[in-house]
Amino acid sequence: MSVTAINRTLTAVLLAVLVAAPWVLPMFEAEFWLAITAEMLIWGLFAASANLLFGHVGLLSFGQALYFGFGMYGVAIGVDRFGLGFWPALGLGIAAAVAMAAVAGVFAVRLTWHYFAIITVVFSLIFYFLALRLKPLTGGDDGLSFAPPPVARFGDVTLSLGDETVQYLVILAFAVAAFAFQARLYASPLGRAFAAVRESERKAALLGIDVLKVRWIAFVIAGGLAGLAGALFAFYGRYASATYMYYVVSGEAVIWTIVGGTGTLLGPGIGAALLTLVREELSTVWEHYLLVVGAVVILTVVFAPRGIAGAWNAALARLPGVRS
Amino acid sequence: MSVVPVLELIDVSRRFGGLRAVDGVTLSLGRGISAIIGPNGAGKTTLFNLISGLLPPSAGRIQLHGQDITHLKAHARARLGMARTLQIKSVFPALSVYENVWIAARQRYRPLDPFGLWRRDRATAAEAEAALEEVGLTGCADMAAGSLSYGDVARLEIAMALAQRPSLLLLDEPVCGMSPAETEQAVALIRRIGERTDVVIIEHDMEVVFGLAERIVVLAQGRVLADGPPAAIAADPAVQEAYLGQGEDEEEAVHG
Amino acid sequence: MLANLATLALNGLAWGLIVALIALGLSIIFGLLDVINVAHGDLFMVGGVLAWTAVETTGSFAAALVVVPLLGMALGLATERFAIRPILRNPALTIVSTFGLSLILQEAVRATFGPAPRRLMAPLPGTLPVFGTNYEIYRLAAAVAAALALAAFFLFQQRTRFGTWMRAVRHDRETALTLGIPVARVQLLTFALGAALALLGGVIAAPITTVDFRAGVEILPACFMAVVIGGLGNLPGTAAAAVLLAVTEGVVSGLSDPTAARITSLCLMSAVLLLRPQGLFAGAAR
Numbered sequence: 092m093s094v095t096a097i098n099r100t101l102t103a104v105l106l107a108v109l110v111a112a113p114w115v116l117p118m119f120e121a122e123f124w125l126a127i128t129a130e131m132l133i134w135g136l137f138a139a140s141a142n143l144l145f146g147h148v149g150l151l152s153f154g155q156a157l158y159f160g161f162g163m164y165g166v167a168i169g170v171d172r173f174g175l176g177f178w179p180a181l182g183l184g185i186a187a188a189v190a191m192a193a194v195a196g197v198f199a200v201r202l203t204w205h206y207f208a209i210i211t212v213v214f215s216l217i218f219y220f221l222a223l224r225l226k227p228l229t230g231g232d233d234g235l236s237f238a239p240p241p242v243a244r245f246g247d248v249t250l251s252l253g254d255e256t257v258q259y260l261v262i263l264a265f266a267v268a269a270f271a272f273q274a275r276l277y278a279s280p281l282g283r284a285f286a287a288v289r290e291s292e293r294k295a296a297l298l299g300i301d302v303l304k305v306r307w308i309a310f311v312i313a314g315g316l317a318g319l320a321g322a323l324f325a326f327y328g329r330y331a332s333a334t335y336m337y338y339v340v341s342g343e344a345v346i347w348t349i350v351g352g353t354g355t356l357l358g359p360g361i362g363a364a365l366l367t368l369v370r371e372e373l374s375t376v377w378e379h380y381l382l383v384v385g386a387v388v389i390l391t392v393v394f395a396p397r398g399i400a401g402a403w404n405a406a407l408a409r410l411p412g413v414r415s
Numbered sequence: 416m417s418v419v420p421v422l423e424l425i426d427v428s429r430r431f432g433g434l435r436a437v438d439g440v441t442l443s444l445g446r447g448i449s450a451i452i453g454p455n456g457a458g459k460t461t462l463f464n465l466i467s468g469l470l471p472p473s474a475g476r477i478q479l480h481g482q483d484i485t486h487l488k489a490h491a492r493a494r495l496g497m498a499r500t501l502q503i504k505s506v507f508p509a510l511s512v513y514e515n516v517w518i519a520a521r522q523r524y525r526p527l528d529p530f531g532l533w534r535r536d537r538a539t540a541a542e543a544e545a546a547l548e549e550v551g552l553t554g555c556a557d558m559a560a561g562s563l564s565y566g567d568v569a570r571l572e573i574a575m576a577l578a579q580r581p582s583l584l585l586l587d588e589p590v591c592g593m594s595p596a597e598t599e600q601a602v603a604l605i606r607r608i609g610e611r612t613d614v615v616i617i618e619h620d621m622e623v624v625f626g627l628a629e630r631i632v633v634l635a636q637g638r639v640l641a642d643g644p645p646a647a648i649a650a651d652p653a654v655q656e657a658y659l660g661q662g663e664d665e666e667e668a669v670h671g
Numbered sequence: 672m673l674a675n676l677a678t679l680a681l682n683g684l685a686w687g688l689i690v691a692l693i694a695l696g697l698s699i700i701f702g703l704l705d706v707i708n709v710a711h712g713d714l715f716m717v718g719g720v721l722a723w724t725a726v727e728t729t730g731s732f733a734a735a736l737v738v739v740p741l742l743g744m745a746l747g748l749a750t751e752r753f754a755i756r757p758i759l760r761n762p763a764l765t766i767v768s769t770f771g772l773s774l775i776l777q778e779a780v781r782a783t784f785g786p787a788p789r790r791l792m793a794p795l796p797g798t799l800p801v802f803g804t805n806y807e808i809y810r811l812a813a814a815v816a817a818a819l820a821l822a823a824f825f826l827f828q829q830r831t832r833f834g835t836w837m838r839a840v841r842h843d844r845e846t847a848l849t850l851g852i853p854v855a856r857v858q859l860l861t862f863a864l865g866a867a868l869a870l871l872g873g874v875i876a877a878p879i880t881t882v883d884f885r886a887g888v889e890i891l892p893a894c895f896m897a898v899v900i901g902g903l904g905n906l907p908g909t910a911a912a913a914v915l916l917a918v919t920e921g922v923v924s925g926l927s928d929p930t931a932a933r934i935t936s937l938c939l940m941s942a943v944l945l946l947r948p949q950g951l952f953a954g955a956a957r
Contacts, residue, residue: 145763151763151766153766198941198945201945202944202945204762204763205701205705205707205762206944208707208766209707209895209899209944210941210944210945212892212895213937213940213941213944214941216892216933216937217934217937217938217941220930220933220934220937221934223930224928224930224931224934275530275532276529278532278533278534279528279529279530279531279532279533280521280525280526280527280528280529280531280533280536281526281527281528281529282529282533283514283517283518283521283533284518284526284527286507286509286510286514286518287507287510287518290506290507290508290509290510291505291506291507293469293489293501293505294501294505294506294507295490295518296468296469296488296489296490296493297467297469297489297490297493297498297499297501298490298493298498298518298519298522298575298579299490299493299494299522299523299526299579300490300518300522300526301488301490301491302490304527305527308527337888338892339888342709342770345766345767345770346767346770346771349764349767378782379778379779379781379782381774381775381777381778382774382775382778382779382782384771384774385771385772385773385774385775385778386771386775387771388767388768388770388771388774389753389754389768389771389772389775392758392764392767392768392771393753393754393757393758393768396758396761396764
């Protein structure tokens with residue numbers, strides 16, 4: 092057995108469990124976990140966008156909330172102001188995020204390290220404050236609520252997000268598609284170019300890789316992933332709010348990624364799921380659970396900088412009979 | 416019949432603040448193996464940085480095969496057939512040796528293809544394997560590049576440069592830090608490469624330089640001090656004064 | 672209207688000097704350790720909370736002014752030792768660990784001090800007539816105190832051996848090491864000093880703002896702007912930028928509103944980041 096084979100098997104099992112969840116959870120009278128799992132998937136997707144930049148291209152973005160916010164507002168404004176249906180509103184949200192990332196990326200990718208982190212925060216703050224100010228359009232602090240349109244109609248049957256199972260399955264389908272897309276991306280020649288730029292931009296340039304272009308492509312794709320997460324979250328919460336564009340939200344994506352395992356495919360999802368779980372479970376017991384989250388974050392970066400997934404892979408590789 | 420030189424520098428300068436690191440260098444390079452030598456601080460690596468596009472020149476023009484590349488960035492020059500190794504050996508440490516060479520080889524064919532699977536690209540795989548074979552690293556293909564010994568990293572860098580199929584190969588101190596046995600292998604390798612590709616090396620080891628180069632350019636204080644075949648350079652009193660004496664001191668300092 | 676604007680400018684000056692103090696800490700930590708301390712705003716916030724607590728228990732603002740920065744120093748030492756030093760080689764990870772610290776500080780304050788903002792009475796009550804309006808004495812005193820602290824810091828850096836070491840480490844770590852300067856210790860104490868400056872800023876600011884566990888998140892962007900616009904590693908520039916930004920924001924928010932002022936300075940900051948070539952662009956830095 093190899094580590095890859097074991098992880099593939101586990102991923103398949105996880106997928107089966109996720110698909111079966113709407114029918115399995117009621118057996119244990121734990122239906123409310125369905126909504127929480129849906130939320131985990133969305134935050135996992137959001138964390139994946141930070142991971143694409145940091146784990147795969149080596150750019151630490153503290154501004155992914157901007158694209159999440161654009162995805163959210165694209166949906167909310169699309170539905171509330173333009174009366175769009177589910178699919179056009181979703182498309183509008185993702186398109187808005189991608190367009191914003193395409194423009195911001197032109198400037199941001201010229202900077203690296205600290206400067207990149209700072210400029211991504213600055214961009215997101217500008218639009219955060221703009222969103223607060225443009226109250227008639229965005230609802231500012233209070234946000235913008237809307238009634239979600241039906242997902243699809245087949246004759247008399249209407250698939251509506253009001254049905255928990257439908258909502259969960261829609262979100263799951265998008266999350267699975269997005270993670271499959273990433274897996275494919277990282278296994279492509281472009282994925283190797285990402286890795287080359289992450290490892291050494293100077294060497295990459297000497298080999299003929301257009302570093303700025305590669306970074307820009309990654310930035311736009313990451314913006315699209317964050318936008319998708321934001322759009323789904325808007326449908327899930329039936330509203331959009333400027334508070335989700337603040338830099339603290341961006342920081343959470345980075346934290347989930349690092350706790351889960353940077354540069355791995357499912358690490359960000361694992362990190363997001365774990366911390367959502369901590370929030371849901373611990374917060375009922377202890378109001379100040381964020382103290383634990385903060386401690387976990389520091390302990391992870393100090394003692395397991397490769398995160399849960401990284402530690403898992405290392406542990407697997409040490410087992411007898413397992414190839415790395 | 417005039418032959419277009421492989422690489423032509425026309426009055427190229429580079430200043431850092433008040434320091435003229437490269438000062439009005441005019442030079443045609445190419446055809447076989449040439450070497451650039453000079454005392455420390457003569458501007459050799461700066462000159463390589465100007466040629467490969469890691470630094471923009473303060474003045475002057477650079478041409479590759481007659482095409483002006485002065486304003487092209489490093490990656491664009493690489494695509495025109497220029498490959499370069501770095502003095503401080505540089506590879507992608509977290510990637511496998513094979514991946515390192517594969518990435519180098521893939522840059523000539525749809526490098527940013529997001530749809531293919533890199534593991535299934537047989538044409539590039541064959542090129543990468545051939546380059547590893549040539550430098551003798553086939554056995555280390557699956558190791559992480561960061562775990563290689565210093566000499567092997569240097570060989571990997573050369574393999575990556577070869578995988579680029581360059582028309583001009585710039586090697587910055589290729590045998591620096593190698594054991595005598597490794598140096599001998601590397602010299603044989605460079606000589607082999609020189610039979611099919613134009614090579615320019617910067618090197619401190621005079622035995623290597625005089626054993627390999629058909630032409631030697633001596634830099635001192637950012638200027639070309641002498642330029643000619645090895646015998647003429649060895650006999651040039653100005654070179655001996657400016658460089659060779661000091662070079663031997665350095666050798667002693669290193670070995671002593 | 673004019674008097675109103677003068678008041679706003681004066682408010683901006685006082686606030687700017689306090690921000691300068693905090694931004695200075697951020698800047699030396701960045702300059703000497705390559706660490707972007709995301710928890711720096713929260714250190715400021717903790718300073719305010721501790722000041723409030725000290726005044727509640729001892730009744731003396733002066734005590735807070737002395738004791739709280741010392742506590743900040745201790746907090747800084749512990750943080751550097753346990754959350755920064757082990758990962759100093761990886762700047763990206765240090766950003767994340769300071770983010771963790773930020774969560775801890777905010778939540779610890781929320782748990783002990785409570786979520787509701789509180790007010791601290793000005794230790795120097797009363798007003799002075801300035802430009803035809805009555806201006807609070809404490810605001811002027813706060814401006815003077817912050818300016819004095821800034822001056823003391825610059826003197827410390829110019830006149831003491833440790834200050835010289837700090838400048839050497841900021842300039843070139845490798846060379847400093849070969850000169851026999853204890854770089855690791857200088858970095859440790861720099862982090863502690865930076866934290867102490869943030870807490871001191873928190874104490875000085877406490878009576879003119881509300882003491883609230885969210886105060887750090889609000890002030891951090893302003894500090895970053897000062898550091899970036901003033902020039903990374905340029906300490907006088909940072910201080911000047913902090914004052915300039917605060918005065919501009921004060922006046923612009925008087926003419927329009929605070930959010931517009933914030934957006935204006937953020938746009939200014941992006942322009943500086945992108946257009947100032949000195950060390951800001953990746954390629955030019957080498």
